[in-house]
Amino acid sequence: MEANVGKTDRIxxxxxGLALLSLIxxxxxxxxxxxxxxPLATAFINFCPAYRLLGFNTLGK
Incomplete structure (x- = not known):
């Protein structure tokens, strides 16, 4: 798994994720x-499978 989630996206x-969890x-x-x-899991592992499928990368170069 190659990281594809940048800092701003991670925040x-x-x-x-915390806002959605608060609904409980x-x-x-x-x-x-x-x-x-x-979203919490994808933020902590710095990888989003949907981004890979769509060809996005917010991590930068």
């Missing part, structure tokens, strides 16, 4: 908040 993914405990208290695990 956005962490914030979005705050607000509507729905299990849909577990979707937040996906």
């Amino acid at each position: 956005i993914r962490i914030v979005a 405990f705050i607000g509507p208290k729905t299990w849909w908040g577990l979707i937040g695990v996906v």
